[in-house]
Amino acid sequence: MRYAMAIDTKKCVGCSDCVVACQTENNVPMGFARDWIVESVAGTYPRVEMEIRSERCNHCEDAPCVRCCPTGASHIIEGGVVLVKHDACIGCMACIEACPYDARYPHPDGYVDKCTFCIHRVDKGEDPACVAVCPTHCLHFGDLDDPNSDVSKVVAERKWKVLAPEAGTKPQLYFLM
Amino acid sequence: MKHTSRRDFIKITGAGAGAMMFARPTIKAFSQGGEQGDVHPGETLTRTPTYCEVCFWKCAGWVYKDKEGNIQKIIGNEDDPHSNGRMCPRGTGGVGMYWDGDRLKTPLIREGKPGSQKFREASWDEALDLIAKKFGEIKEKYGPESVAVFSHGTGGKMITHLMKAYGSSFIAAPSFAQCRGPRQVAFLSTFGEEVMSPERTDIRDTKCLVLIGSHIGENMHNGQIQEMSEAIDKGATIITVDPRYSTAASHSKYWLPIKPATDIALLLAWMHVIINEELYDKKYVEKYTYGFKELKEHVKDKTPEWAYGITTIPPDVIRKTAREMAHAAPAVIVHPGRHVVWYGDDTQRSRAIAILNALLGSWGRRGGFFVPEGVPLPKWPVPDYPKPKRTWKDFYKDQYGLAFEVLTSAVCDLSIPDPSRDWDIKAWLVYGTNLTASLPDTNATLKAIDNLDFLVVIDTMPMDIVSYADVVLPECTYLERYDGIRTSPHRVPNMALRMPATEPLYNSKPNWWIAKQLAEKMGLGDYFPWKDIEQLLDWQLKKVGSSLEEMKRVGVKLMKREYDDLYFLNGEDYEFNTNTGKIELYSTDFAAAGFDPLPDYTPHPEPPPGFYRLNYGRAPMHTFSRTANNPNLWELRKENSVWVNPKVAKLWDLKNGQYVWLKNQDGVVSSFPVKVRITERIRWDSVYMVHGFGHKEKQLTRAYGRGASDSELITKVAMDPIMGGTGMRGNFVTFLTEKPGKEVAS
Amino acid sequence: MNEELIVSGRNIPGVDPHLHLWHWQIPLYLFLGGLAAGLIFFASLYVIMGKEDKAPTAIKWASFITPLALVVGLGALFFDLHHKLYFWRLYTTVRLESPMSWGAWTLLLVTPLSIVWSASYLRELVPSWDWKFKWLYDFEAWVIKNRKPFAWLMIFLSVILGIYTGILLSAFNARPLWNTSILGPLFLTSGLSTGAATIMWLSKDHEEKKLFGRIDLLLIAIEIFFIIHMFMGFLSSSQVQQEAASLFLGGEFTVPFWTFVLILGLLVPGFLEVLEWKGYKIPAAVPAFLVLFGGLMFRLIMVEAGQITRYLY
Ligand SMILES: Nc1nc2c(c(=O)[nH]1)N[C@H]1C(S)=C(S)[C@@H](COP(=O)(O)OP(=O)(O)OC[C@H]3O[C@@H](n4cnc5c(=O)[nH]c(N)nc54)[C@H](O)[C@@H]3O)O[C@H]1N2
Ligand SMILES: Nc1nc2c(c(=O)[nH]1)N[C@H]1C(S)=C(S)[C@@H](COP(=O)(O)OP(=O)(O)OC[C@H]3O[C@@H](n4cnc5c(=O)[nH]c(N)nc54)[C@H](O)[C@@H]3O)O[C@H]1N2
Ligand code: SF4
Ligand code: SF4
Ligand code: SF4
Ligand code: SF4
Ligand code: SF4
Numbered sequence A: 001m002r003y004a005m006a007i008d009t010k011k012c013v014g015c016s017d018c019v020v021a022c023q024t025e026n027n028v029p030m031g032f033a034r035d036w037i038v039e040s041v042a043g044t045y046p047r048v049e050m051e052i053r054s055e056r057c058n059h060c061e062d063a064p065c066v067r068c069c070p071t072g073a074s075h076i077i078e079g080g081v082v083l084v085k086h087d088a089c090i091g092c093m094a095c096i097e098a099c100p101y102d103a104r105y106p107h108p109d110g111y112v113d114k115c116t117f118c119i120h121r122v123d124k125g126e127d128p129a130c131v132a133v134c135p136t137h138c139l140h141f142g143d144l145d146d147p148n149s150d151v152s153k154v155v156a157e158r159k160w161k162v163l164a165p166e167a168g169t170k171p172q173l174y175f176l177m
Numbered sequence B: 001m002k003h004t005s006r007r008d009f010i011k012i013t014g015a016g017a018g019a020m021m022f023a024r025p026t027i028k029a030f031s032q033g034g035e036q037g038d039v040h041p042g043e044t045l046t047r048t049p050t051y052c053e054v055c056f057w058k059c060a061g062w063v064y065k066d067k068e069g070n071i072q073k074i075i076g077n078e079d080d081p082h083s084n085g086r087m088c089p090r091g092t093g094g095v096g097m098y099w100d101g102d103r104l105k106t107p108l109i110r111e112g113k114p115g116s117q118k119f120r121e122a123s124w125d126e127a128l129d130l131i132a133k134k135f136g137e138i139k140e141k142y143g144p145e146s147v148a149v150f151s152h153g154t155g156g157k158m159i160t161h162l163m164k165a166y167g168s169s170f171i172a173a174p175s176f177a178q179c180r181g182p183r184q185v186a187f188l189s190t191f192g193e194e195v196m197s198p199e200r201t202d203i204r205d206t207k208c209l210v211l212i213g214s215h216i217g218e219n220m221h222n223g224q225i226q227e228m229s230e231a232i233d234k235g236a237t238i239i240t241v242d243p244r245y246s247t248a249a250s251h252s253k254y255w256l257p258i259k260p261a262t263d264i265a266l267l268l269a270w271m272h273v274i275i276n277e278e279l280y281d282k283k284y285v286e287k288y289t290y291g292f293k294e295l296k297e298h299v300k301d302k303t304p305e306w307a308y309g310i311t312t313i314p315p316d317v318i319r320k321t322a323r324e325m326a327h328a329a330p331a332v333i334v335h336p337g338r339h340v341v342w343y344g345d346d347t348q349r350s351r352a353i354a355i356l357n358a359l360l361g362s363w364g365r366r367g368g369f370f371v372p373e374g375v376p377l378p379k380w381p382v383p384d385y386p387k388p389k390r391t392w393k394d395f396y397k398d399q400y401g402l403a404f405e406v407l408t409s410a411v412c413d414l415s416i417p418d419p420s421r422d423w424d425i426k427a428w429l430v431y432g433t434n435l436t437a438s439l440p441d442t443n444a445t446l447k448a449i450d451n452l453d454f455l456v457v458i459d460t461m462p463m464d465i466v467s468y469a470d471v472v473l474p475e476c477t478y479l480e481r482y483d484g485i486r487t488s489p490h491r492v493p494n495m496a497l498r499m500p501a502t503e504p505l506y507n508s509k510p511n512w513w514i515a516k517q518l519a520e521k522m523g524l525g526d527y528f529p530w531k532d533i534e535q536l537l538d539w540q541l542k543k544v545g546s547s548l549e550e551m552k553r554v555g556v557k558l559m560k561r562e563y564d565d566l567y568f569l570n571g572e573d574y575e576f577n578t579n580t581g582k583i584e585l586y587s588t589d590f591a592a593a594g595f596d597p598l599p600d601y602t603p604h605p606e607p608p609p610g611f612y613r614l615n616y617g618r619a620p621m622h623t624f625s626r627t628a629n630n631p632n633l634w635e636l637r638k639e640n641s642v643w644v645n646p647k648v649a650k651l652w653d654l655k656n657g658q659y660v661w662l663k664n665q666d667g668v669v670s671s672f673p674v675k676v677r678i679t680e681r682i683r684w685d686s687v688y689m690v691h692g693f694g695h696k697e698k699q700l701t702r703a704y705g706r707g708a709s710d711s712e713l714i715t716k717v718a719m720d721p722i723m724g725g726t727g728m729r730g731n732f733v734t735f736l737t738e739k740p741g742k743e744v745a746s
Numbered sequence C: 001m002n003e004e005l006i007v008s009g010r011n012i013p014g015v016d017p018h019l020h021l022w023h024w025q026i027p028l029y030l031f032l033g034g035l036a037a038g039l040i041f042f043a044s045l046y047v048i049m050g051k052e053d054k055a056p057t058a059i060k061w062a063s064f065i066t067p068l069a070l071v072v073g074l075g076a077l078f079f080d081l082h083h084k085l086y087f088w089r090l091y092t093t094v095r096l097e098s099p100m101s102w103g104a105w106t107l108l109l110v111t112p113l114s115i116v117w118s119a120s121y122l123r124e125l126v127p128s129w130d131w132k133f134k135w136l137y138d139f140e141a142w143v144i145k146n147r148k149p150f151a152w153l154m155i156f157l158s159v160i161l162g163i164y165t166g167i168l169l170s171a172f173n174a175r176p177l178w179n180t181s182i183l184g185p186l187f188l189t190s191g192l193s194t195g196a197a198t199i200m201w202l203s204k205d206h207e208e209k210k211l212f213g214r215i216d217l218l219l220i221a222i223e224i225f226f227i228i229h230m231f232m233g234f235l236s237s238s239q240v241q242q243e244a245a246s247l248f249l250g251g252e253f254t255v256p257f258w259t260f261v262l263i264l265g266l267l268v269p270g271f272l273e274v275l276e277w278k279g280y281k282i283p284a285a286v287p288a289f290l291v292l293f294g295g296l297m298f299r300l301i302m303v304e305a306g307q308i309t310r311y312l313y
């Protein structure tokens, strides 16, 4: 099993619903975020192009945040989901320093927190909160090892890229172009 | 202002220490459970139905709360055709409206004599008694028409019902003259029907969507954005006409960066190409329309080459896009837009849009405009309203002939005493509209307010308008109350229930309770004969085969369409509700009222040297001024910025992120500085700002002083002679890099 | 013009606009760790070589600084933890891939051993010292008897400690500035250099002073060589690394780096040591202090600057 997410940049409007939904679903404290929106504009008026991306932890296959964690609080579970055990985390921040995507944040309670792929929902057969709320249906979540999953299909059919592949982490967010 | 105003802005902060007595709920830190420390609330949460009030799309959803009754999240109702199970960011963040610790907490009365700068807390009884007494006196002395009402939003229905019973006839909403009015008038005179809300656009099935300044994606009207996305998936062509590189433009096949204020020229040129190249729907035009010959003659010389000189859109692009539309027809939508009060000739632009749709045969066709159907909920019988002695039309006999709602600007004008009249408006009741932000030219609004004897504001938040009130009534949020059943017409007739998820926080009350109490105190109890709203709703629902009990369970109930006419113009005979019974390409209404029966292009003023056109719009995570203080949404965007083209920035030596003050052509300076965003997404002759920021009320602890208010800078209003829309995009601003001195800031 | 804008959802304190989660604690900890490694290394080395008489200060006096440095370093590290109560979690697992983990374990070993090491010399320095218990005297005798094997263990641990403090940063590939294999040897060398300089400073023995002056000079030369190499590496590498290097080549860290680290921390003390060699009278405290100061600055600057460099946005 290999959970992954695909983000359709041709449809995302940067509305940030995914960000609010994550806040309310996961009780992300005010001032922090597990996901965020990037607007990337290129060109000169009126020849302009823009890509909007909803970003979050890439649940890297080769996750440096897990490798550098001295306590094993950062770990990978079945399906490749990278998680942090809050009560094993000493708050050394090594994993934040190690993440090329700056996908983690220091929770005010001391531990480090990040996107969980909403595994508590996924385990119940639901989509992650951000995926379930997205009004443009531009987020696809599922198991890449299952060729019939939504995410497998779009990744197979569409052109895509991953972010900072040169960081060598084998990220699992696929940005459809 | 020369004299000491009797109605200066009160810092509600000074409302007495009592305001502090209420504990300020913060967003609750829910206990961390589970190995990952996430909330795994699924099992323990209960849900109640609601429909959203963060904007007017009114998406139905479920409010989830935990065992202690804390509202945790709001999720769309799967059965709802407005939301399809997905709220927009503002709806998802609606929880913040409930949690916002800055909320109005208890009735407030301006202390002492007029002009006093203090509020004191009052009981509901005292506040309502005072209103009843004051309104009674005004009725006695000047007639009930002297109390004007501004209302916006669902709860406004109860309040306007009360005020109509009282005899008021000046009942206005910003949704007409500041929003949809031109489009309503234009479509009504063309098709005999309106576009309505939610718009009857069949975006889901369209093959070509033409957006003329309609910035869907930033304009987050949920159903539209969802359907636009679906259309993208199905390969629809999107053509966006917008001087700014909007989000929609970035998802479009064609972006036409039009010169602002020239859209009518483009629309005429499109008609020219479509008629000239015989691309229009001949059968449809022949069978259903009136005035084709006149139209053809009218656009004969409106060539793309002609339009190029005006719009800066190259002729080949105009031709190509016209052919794309025709190719997709009738599954094409030239979108009517929604906030369409731009330049004062907006009804004519909307007419041009309506005509273009008619030529393409999209009205009443799949992928074009469908026929929505609603649920006819009966009204509980009440006595007739008294007949008003005056209406606004008495004062505007030869003006705004096609306006069918009260103009907000007329209410403001008639509130300022004028020797040519022997009667003025003396008091306002304002429900759910932050007039200092929603009406253009804030200072003009304040001048009107300054002349009032009495101002009552019913709001949930200490918004700027609240600071000018004599009596403030705190309403509870939509999450804590019942409201009328939502029956907005849609593809499938449907009903949605809003019910309280929890008891109202603080000493706030729902609109129905306020209206009924006031009615009783004013001797109008007959108009509110039901015991409480549950009784009213249950009675209404039972008449249409449901019940309150059922609606509480399902939230949304879909009904059967009575007529099988979702797409009805496929050759069927049909009589339109127009003078000619046809789709009027040539408008007999307009001709009769003395307006151009066919739309024409007229040039508009351009920015003077050193000034830039002030363009404004929406941010997807905010609604007007109402969400600026919402903790969840504030978190996403705390302030607006002014978009500046890099060339302009260089000229003015502006840096990204720098704060500047804006000064408009009339010397009005923004109250607060605004951050510069240097971006290629904006033309060099305009700047852009998101509407709804720059709040002046300190009690809004998050929103206060953040960003600039566009409304303040819109001092030049281009009135639409046809229906009185307030064209707001003809204002020009320049940059001040230093804090302006007292004498310039007005 | 290109724009890469985070429009919502971030602006996290300590992370945006750039990372700033490690402050002075981690660099201080790295500095003290490197210093301790250097001290232990030289002390053990001379015991192993059987040349105790050549480096008495290194072996006896300076070794008292080691546990102090380690304890203060650990204190700084602990102080920096955001979830302090869970500190013990470090010792419920061994995570070989995590430098932080084996660093924690190494320190757990090396700190008490360094205390034992210096304690075994205590009575030489303070002859009146009384251990009070017989078993302590027995233990002392045992340690003295097994000096050589003990030194072998210590030199092994000191190398691990030195490499650890060196590669801690370079293990973070996510920060382009730290993402270079030279950083490990560079910090190791710098650590040894601070150790050597401290010994030179403390030593009363003229020959020993001279010896460690020479050693330090050699280490400084190696450091400079590594630094040049590091920049050449950056400049011929990816865009993000070129940007990282530019922080020091005209960017915001240019002045502190070149003045404090290179000139004051390396060139000046190196020059003074050369003069000393040539026979000029230079108080050892001056170059030694400069080396220590430069070593600390180097780590402070590398930690600060490294956090600014990122792959995206
Ligand atoms: N400059 C400028 N002016 C504009 C626009 C623009 O883009 N720029 N847009 C125009 C358009 S399209 C429109 S539709 C109008 C919108 O105009 P409004 O609807 O007036 O918009 P808001 O500024 O959101 O003000 C809403 C007020 O209602 C209060 N409120 C919210 N919920 C409730 C409730 O449940 N009960 C009560 N009693 N009060 C509530 C809020 O606190 C706030 O004070 O503005 C128009 N004016
Ligand atoms: N997130 C969010 N969504 C909302 C609302 C909200 O408050 N927040 N409000 C809702 C309401 S009530 C309304 S009325 C709608 C309004 O939504 P729309 O009808 O889509 O809005 P407008 O303000 O008409 O359009 C703004 C766009 O017009 C462009 N524009 C400016 N001048 C010109 C011009 O001369 N020609 C052309 N072609 N384009 C021009 C601007 O660049 C901007 O992109 O939004 C609705 N949706
Ligand atoms: S909710 Fe969907 S459309 Fe909106 S920003 Fe997130 S991914 Fe994009
Ligand atoms: S994105 Fe960052 S936090 Fe997520 S798995 Fe990769 S390295 Fe770890
Ligand atoms: S902060 Fe916590 S999760 Fe991150 S590396 Fe340290 S112990 Fe592991
Ligand atoms: S998957 Fe869940 S935790 Fe991750 S960003 Fe989406 S909502 Fe947040
Ligand atoms: S579109 Fe958004 S804000 Fe408007 S009603 Fe729907 S969920 Fe609420």
Ligand SMILES: [Mo]
Binding pocket: B175, B178, B179, B180, B338, B339
């Ligand atoms: Mo509107």
